[in-house]
Amino acid sequence: MLDERQMRAIEYVxxxxxxxxxxxxxxxxxxxxxxxxxxxxxxxxxxxxxxxxERGLAEKxxxxxxxxxxxxxxxxxxxxxxxxxxxxxxxxxxxxSLGKPTTKLDLDASLNDEKNVEADVLDQEFQEYESNE
Numbered sequence: 001m002l003d004e005r006q007m008r009a010i011e012y013v014x015x016x017x018x019x020x021x022x023x024x025x026x027x028x029x030x031x032x033x034x035x036x037x038x039x040x041x042x043x044x045x046x047x048x049x050x051x052x053x054e055r056g057l058a059e060k061x062x063x064x065x066x067x068x069x070x071x072x073x074x075x076x077x078x079x080x081x082x083x084x085x086x087x088x089x090x091x092x093x094x095x096x097s098l099g100k101p102t103t104k105l106d107l108d109a110s111l112n113d114e115k116n117v118e119a120d121v122l123d124q125e126f127q128e129y130e131s132n133e
Contacts (some may be wrong), residue, residue: 001047005029006037013038014050062096070091 002010005027012023024034036044073093076086095101 001040006043006053007046009037010043010050011044013047014054066097 007019009027009029011025012018012026020034024031027034044125070093073089076089079086
């Protein structure tokens with residue numbers, strides 16, 4: 001069971017604004033105690049739960065503003081004064097909406113694999129060719 005000091009430390013850790021020394025001072029514990037707590041499964045689980053909750057709330061806020069953002073992007077897209085800003089913002093929103101592409105097809109590797117044929121396979125095919133003649 002987590003006590004009040006641990007719960008306050010969890011809030012500070014999840015916020016991510018303070019370093020470990022400052023968190024320990026604000027909670028009224030030593031740094032080694034905080035690090036001991038950070039090794040405790042229950043403490044870490046609660047920190048992760050808070051972080052997940054915060055991420056969920058942030059995503060909902062972003063999703064709620066998507067129509068507004070798309071409208072603003074359309075305005076930025078029409079303003080050619082700063083192309084780099086245009087490209088960066090458009091890329092971000094497209095990636096955010098559709099997902100950032102992470103897979104990359106390596107055609108050279110697959111083509112090289114097809115060119116590298118084992119000698120025994122060539123010998124077998126040559127023998128089959130000679131026997132069919």
